[in-house]
Amino acid sequence: MKINVNNVSLKISAGHPSQFVRSALPQIAFSGRSNVGKSSLINTLLNRKSMARVSASPGKTITINFYDVDSKLFLVDLPGYGYAKRTYDEKKKWSMLVDGYFTNNPNIDLLRLVVQLVDSRIGLTKDDVDMVSFLNEAEIPYIIVATKTDKLNKTEREKSVKSLVTHPAILPGTQIILFSSESKEGKNDVWDSIIKYSE
Numbered sequence: 549m550k551i552n553v554n555n556v557s558l559k560i561s562a563g564h565p566s567q568f569v570r571s572a573l574p575q576i577a578f579s580g581r582s583n584v585g586k587s588s589l590i591n592t593l594l595n596r597k598s599m600a601r602v603s604a605s606p607g608k609t610i611t612i613n614f615y616d617v618d619s620k621l622f623l624v625d626l627p628g629y630g631y632a633k634r635t636y637d638e639k640k641k642w643s644m645l646v647d648g649y650f651t652n653n654p655n656i657d658l659l660r661l662v663v664q665l666v667d668s669r670i671g672l673t674k675d676d677v678d679m680v681s682f683l684n685e686a687e688i689p690y691i692i693v694a695t696k697t698d699k700l701n702k703t704e705r706e707k708s709v710k711s712l713v714t715h716p717a718i719l720p721g722t723q724i725i726l727f728s729s730e731s732k733e734g735k736n737d738v739w740d741s742i743i744k745y746s747e
Contacts, residue, residue, distance in 0.1 A: 549747050555618040556594050561611040563641075565648035568655070569614045574621045574746040575658045577649070580665030581675055582628030585695035588729035589665065590615070590625060593738060600625055610641050612649055621746045624649075624659075630675040650686065661689050661745040663738065668694035668708045668726065677717045684719060691723040691741050698728035 562568050569575075578586050587600035594600075600613065613625040626649065627642055634642070650656065662683055666676055683690045692712055697705060705726065712724050723741060727734035 549620060549743050551620050551743070552618045553594050556596075556599065557616050558599070559614040559616045559622065561613050563611050563645070565645070565652045568612070568649065568653055569622060570654060571622070572655075573616070573619070573658065574660045575614075575624050575655065576621060576661050576663060576742050576746065577624040577626055577659060578663045578665065579626050579679055580628060580695075581630035581667075581673060583631075584628065584665045584667050585727075585729060586625060586628060586665055589663075589693065589695065589727060589738070590623060592729045592732060592735055593623070593742075610638060610645065612645055621742070623742075629679070630673060650682075650688075659688065661691065661741065663693055663742075664690045665693050665695050666712065668697045668700055668705070671708065671711045672715055672717060680717045684717075689745060691725060691738075692718060693725045693727045693734065693738060695727050695729075697726040697733060698730045 559569055560567055578590060580586050590600040591597060594615070594617070599615065610627045612627065615623040615625070617623055626646055629642065664680060664683070666672055672680070680690070694708055694712060700708060709724060709726070712718060725734045725737045727738065
């Protein structure tokens with residue numbers, strides 16, 4: 549599959565399950581805690597600086613954004629989780645939206661892969677473990693993208709990778725990709741996985 553990443557548009561920012569895209573294109577979802585670097589990853593993949601909004605206030609965005617990439621697939625940006633300062637109503641809305649995407653989505657069969665982001669400096673948080681465990685139980689394919697690797701030295705990188713590869717919540721054999729929006733490390737590997745699962 550050849551994709552022109554310069555031909556991309558925001559199809560919709562869905563604030564309610566009724567607004568989810570109804571299209572026969574494959575979907576690749578991006579999941580991770582607030583401030584883990586989802587917007588930066590998506591912008592890097594699409595060669596853009598601000599296609600996905602990088603929020604100054606982590607956890608502020610509670611919409612699911614569907615990006616149409618060359619009319620070949622959708623990159624689906626799920627709202628970040630684990631933001632402590634959210635109100636009860638905001639957390640309820642987050643749960644309704646994300647639960648709705650996985651359980652009340654007419655095109656859930658078109659979800660081919662979840663790109664699960666983890667901060668390479670921190671490793672899996674409890675919220676990350678909960679998300680990965682859900683993906684395991686639902687038998688939804690996923691890869692792990694460890695972000696912000698430019699902030700680690702060689703020893704810290706090795707330690708980070710080992711902690712992910714050996715983590716009991718992550719299925720053995722799961723692809724682990726080191727990524728940096730600064731150096732663009734891992735960009736091609738993420739695209740390779742997206743295309744592999746979309747074909």
